[in-house]
Amino acid sequence: MARLQILELPEGADDDRPPFVLVIDEVAFDNPVYERFVADEELATGLASRVGARAVLVFEDTIDIPANDTSAYAQPAAVLHLDDHEVRSAIATDMNKARRQAGVATIGQRLADERTDIARDMDRLANHKAAITDALGLDRLRDWDDIRNAAAGIRRDREAKTEAVENVRNLHRPVEHRGQTICWECSGYDFPGQTTDSTPVTHDQCSTLRALNAERDETSPSRG
Template identity: 45%
Template sequence: MARLQILELPEGTGDDRPPFILVVDQYVARRYVVGVGQSEQPIDEFDGIAEKIGARAVLAFEDTIDIPANDLDGYNGIPGGYYTAFAATVERALGIDTSSAAPDVAGWLLTACRELEKSETAREQLRQERDAQAAALDRVRNLHRPVEHRGQTICWECSDYDFPGQTTDSPPVAHDQCGTLRALNGEQEQQ
């Protein structure tokens, strides 16, 4: 069965938290059946995982890889056998308070998983809001699309353009002078 390990990297000056690499060892790649018309490109099961969890990379090995800092011998099965160093790493990397007297490794990991889940949910909500706003902007831009009228490019909406009659119900507004598009683009209104 595959194991997950963390290889902590040296901190850089701009790092909010210590950078790390997710190491997966004892990994057996899955076999996929390619259907008719499907590409035979190999499937990367770890594609996008590093970005989702904030790792610098994900390394997968079939062999067993022993990372000395992750040695499980010693105090209470805590990596490295040194409780204080492990607690400091958990507190620094995950932002979890480890000042309690008794080590609660399972509790820390559960809290870390919950925090990760909350941040993933928040990111997904922000993505959905961003996509909805982008769609709304596209609808507004579509209303104010350019149209050729008597040799001039005008704004469809601002000029109240009537396509079948190819007339305008309002004075034609040059497309590059459309107040709505200028506001969407962050330009100042000319007076």
């Protein structure tokens, strides 16, 4: 009756867990397990890879591993007497357990990475919020609704001022009068009579437009 044993190997510096060899002994020459492993080297190699062993060794003789000596116990724990079906069943159970443990480890690592990403994103969001509230002149404890309302108010105010400036520019628009371009509003231009109510002011000397243009130059981004 075949036995399944574990032969632990010396642990190296690069090993994340103790290395071991899977040993199957007392396998009769005509036992399907012996025939399969001897005839198919890739089968042994593949099994070793799946269970994390360095190799799988199959012997017809009895191989006594001192570390697995459990003769002092009523029921051996490290040496199992198994038939061919039980060997395959035990190996399959161990492989499934290893897969489940690997899956749990992968999920745990992914969750840990996600928690790290969330913490990093929350920190960045807090920094962005602080910068926005400072720019708007708000208390940093204000919530996002307050920030949105403040930004909307600034936009409405800017649009109203822009509309007012355009209305002023329209009043001080240029008009051709007796061979020169004058300011409609400053000259008190009368379109039907094509006369002015005051001394004509050339359009480029309109103080209102010059003031508006100076303000626009001050607020416009500098050109490099």
